[in-house]
Amino acid sequence: MQIQVAGTGICVPATVETADDLSGRIGRSPEWIRSRTGVAERRISERRMDVMAADAAREALGGVAPDLIVNASLTPVQLIPDSSVFIQRELGYSGIPSFSIHATCLSFLVGLHTVGGLLGTGAYRRILLVSSEQGSVCRDFDHPESAALIGDGAAAAVLTPTPEGHESGLLAWSMATFPEGASLAEIPGCGVANHPNSEGALPEHNLFRMNGPRIYKMAVRRVARLVSDLLEQARLEAGDIDWVVPHQASGPALKTLPRMGFSPERVVDVVGQYGNCIAASTPMALHTAVADGRIRRGDRVLMLGTGAGLSVAGMILRW
Amino acid sequence: MQIQVAGTGICVPATVETADDLSGRIGRSPEWIRSRTGVAERRISERRMDVMAADAAREALGGVAPDLIVNASLTPVQLIPDSSVFIQRELGYSGIPSFSIHATCLSFLVGLHTVGGLLGTGAYRRILLVSSEQGSVCRDFDHPESAALIGDGAAAAVLTPTPEGHESGLLAWSMATFPEGASLAEIPGCGVANHPNSEGALPEHNLFRMNGPRIYKMAVRRVARLVSDLLEQARLEAGDIDWVVPHQASGPALKTLPRMGFSPERVVDVVGQYGNCIAASTPMALHTAVADGRIRRGDRVLMLGTGAGLSVAGMILRW
Numbered sequence: 001m002q003i004q005v006a007g008t009g010i011c012v013p014a015t016v017e018t019a020d021d022l023s024g025r026i027g028r029s030p031e032w033i034r035s036r037t038g039v040a041e042r043r044i045s046e047r048r049m050d051v052m053a054a055d056a057a058r059e060a061l062g063g064v065a066p067d068l069i070v071n072a073s074l075t076p077v078q079l080i081p082d083s084s085v086f087i088q089r090e091l092g093y094s095g096i097p098s099f100s101i102h103a104t105c106l107s108f109l110v111g112l113h114t115v116g117g118l119l120g121t122g123a124y125r126r127i128l129l130v131s132s133e134q135g136s137v138c139r140d141f142d143h144p145e146s147a148a149l150i151g152d153g154a155a156a157a158v159l160t161p162t163p164e165g166h167e168s169g170l171l172a173w174s175m176a177t178f179p180e181g182a183s184l185a186e187i188p189g190c191g192v193a194n195h196p197n198s199e200g201a202l203p204e205h206n207l208f209r210m211n212g213p214r215i216y217k218m219a220v221r222r223v224a225r226l227v228s229d230l231l232e233q234a235r236l237e238a239g240d241i242d243w244v245v246p247h248q249a250s251g252p253a254l255k256t257l258p259r260m261g262f263s264p265e266r267v268v269d270v271v272g273q274y275g276n277c278i279a280a281s282t283p284m285a286l287h288t289a290v291a292d293g294r295i296r297r298g299d300r301v302l303m304l305g306t307g308a309g310l311s312v313a314g315m316i317l318r319w
Numbered sequence: 320m321q322i323q324v325a326g327t328g329i330c331v332p333a334t335v336e337t338a339d340d341l342s343g344r345i346g347r348s349p350e351w352i353r354s355r356t357g358v359a360e361r362r363i364s365e366r367r368m369d370v371m372a373a374d375a376a377r378e379a380l381g382g383v384a385p386d387l388i389v390n391a392s393l394t395p396v397q398l399i400p401d402s403s404v405f406i407q408r409e410l411g412y413s414g415i416p417s418f419s420i421h422a423t424c425l426s427f428l429v430g431l432h433t434v435g436g437l438l439g440t441g442a443y444r445r446i447l448l449v450s451s452e453q454g455s456v457c458r459d460f461d462h463p464e465s466a467a468l469i470g471d472g473a474a475a476a477v478l479t480p481t482p483e484g485h486e487s488g489l490l491a492w493s494m495a496t497f498p499e500g501a502s503l504a505e506i507p508g509c510g511v512a513n514h515p516n517s518e519g520a521l522p523e524h525n526l527f528r529m530n531g532p533r534i535y536k537m538a539v540r541r542v543a544r545l546v547s548d549l550l551e552q553a554r555l556e557a558g559d560i561d562w563v564v565p566h567q568a569s570g571p572a573l574k575t576l577p578r579m580g581f582s583p584e585r586v587v588d589v590v591g592q593y594g595n596c597i598a599a600s601t602p603m604a605l606h607t608a609v610a611d612g613r614i615r616r617g618d619r620v621l622m623l624g625t626g627a628g629l630s631v632a633g634m635i636l637r638w
Contacts, residue, residue, distance in 0.1 A: 001440055049511055078513065079506035080393065081627040082421045089498030097494035098628065099429045102401045103418035110418045117436030121320055123492050134511040173442050175416035179408035187398035189515065192368055192453040194397065196508065196515035196525045206515045308400040309417065
């Protein structure tokens with residue numbers, strides 16, 4: 001697939017919440033938070049997800065309008081219209097086709113693969129893909145582990161067909177979804193199953209719950225299989241990968257990657273400073289490593305992660 | 320784009336609610352309902368959107384598993400995981416990659432175009448696209464016009480690359496989104512803007528509101544432009560279109576199509592019996608016309624509609 005990431009951008013909310021700040025609200029020590037989740041601090045946004053998204057998008061776009069806007073986020077502004085409309089409004093555009101892709105934490109990866117397919121049709125030439133999350137609104141302080149993981153933030157990428165003379169492209173793609181893990185990470189409300197106005201609806205239905213140990217157990221072999229599949233598709237070995245940009249699920253989750261043959265200094269890790277920003281985590285890590293000069297044209301970049309579902313997905317890009 | 324709709328399916332909930340049944344709940348006469356919305360009756364589902372989706376999907380699949388499941392619906396089961404996971408679970412599968420596309424009433428059309436792009440990459444060969452809506456849960460009986468429009472239902476399509484010797488394919492695609500219409504059709508809740516647990520959250524935030532006359536006014540010229548664009552892309556005239564399969568927005572909305580040169584008997588109209596089933600409306604109409612033998616291989620099919628945003632989108636398919 002002949003696609004290139006032409007630009008990236010990020011929005012890091014101003015307010016920092018440290019493990020010390022959070023400790024009292026969840027009844028766990030700062031040490032517990034840091035060791036259990038790997039999150040030393042996170043950002044909390046007072047600005048709405050569409051406003052953060054527009055900030056990140058402006059940086060990625062560099063002043064040139066896209067011809068399609070795809071929102072790839074979990075936390076919506078509201079149920080209708082879909083959030084891409086509010087992001088477009090915040091950017092000051094009108095008339096640009098817009099829609100959303102939702103695969104929880106994997107929304108950005110699924111979005112990147114999907115808009116790659118759309119670029120191939122010729123219908124679009126410059127696609128804005130943006131993930132923006134205000135997960136802090138859905139934190140359940142009675143679930144210390146999940147509440148200690150989540151942070152807010154946004155990041156964006158602009159995708160174009162690979163320009164003449166460049167070698168950028170998608171070398172491999174793989175995804176699988178296992179519904180037997182559906183109850184391991186949930187916001188059970190905000191839909192038809194536990195509609196907020198229905199009898200029996202509870203406030204906790206609208207908050208995030210997860211069973212970290214069971215997800216870890218279910219994911220670890222499936223992620224290893226995903227990595228083998230990707231490397232085989234691209235006819236590469238772990239040592240050929242220049243940068244691994246994983247979903248920032250948790251500190252412990254990131255620590256599993258070196259065991260698959262990737263050296264720790266090649267794994268982009270921002271979970272300590274930003275927490276798990278749901279779909280925005282992967283592009284926030286990606287932008288960080290592009291902006292600081294680690295990722296350069298020609299590099300082989302493996303992006304991968306897990307999401308509620310349980311889903312696993314990954315891709316190898318020639319940058 | 321060399322794609323073919325290999326199969327379609329539908330789920331029509333058993334419970335019928337007529338204009339007479341609804342009249343008392345919204346304080347309007349049955350005649351008012353029928354003339355204002357064109358909806359004589361609608362179906363109300365006691366079964367969840369994922370259960371309806373699986374029914375429609377089974378009919379479309381005909382016993383052969385897909386290699387990707389795309390949910391293209393507005394009403395989710397819950398906020399996490401995305402509804403595609405529940406649909407896969409209900410179908411009894413595991414391991415099939417699954418995600419959701421959301422463009423309100425246009426989700427099926429946007430989904431069809433998008434999965435066409437994915438088929439082009441070779442990553443998938445048999446994609447299930449399903450729209451299932453339980454909009455009845457979000458009806459606001461204090462807004463008679465919108466409450467009288469909405470109905471429940473589901474429909475699905477299976478997409479494959481065009482088989483050897485067939486001429487099926489996408490002849491034209493167009494979409495545009497105008498955020499200045501964002502407030503004309505809304506469910507303001509179930510997201511971060513009016514989170515159900517937030518101070519100031521109101522039950523009506525979780526219900527559907529729309530301003531039909533203003534949408535009509537904003538949409539009518541934009542739909543006419545969309546149709547011209549599509550016909551020009553495909554180098555066709557209105558008379559060359561065998562079947563028009565529109566989103567079933569309302570009776571009055573469907574009546575605008577003959578004014579654009581399409582004869583009324585060529586417009587597939589199921590709004591009177593099913594109401595506006597949000598994203599499921601277009602594929603329910605499509606399935607109806609395929610199942611009763613109207614749409615046949617080789618026919619030129621124009622599908623189009625409007626959605627909250629305000630968005631307009633359409634495509635011309637060689638069936």
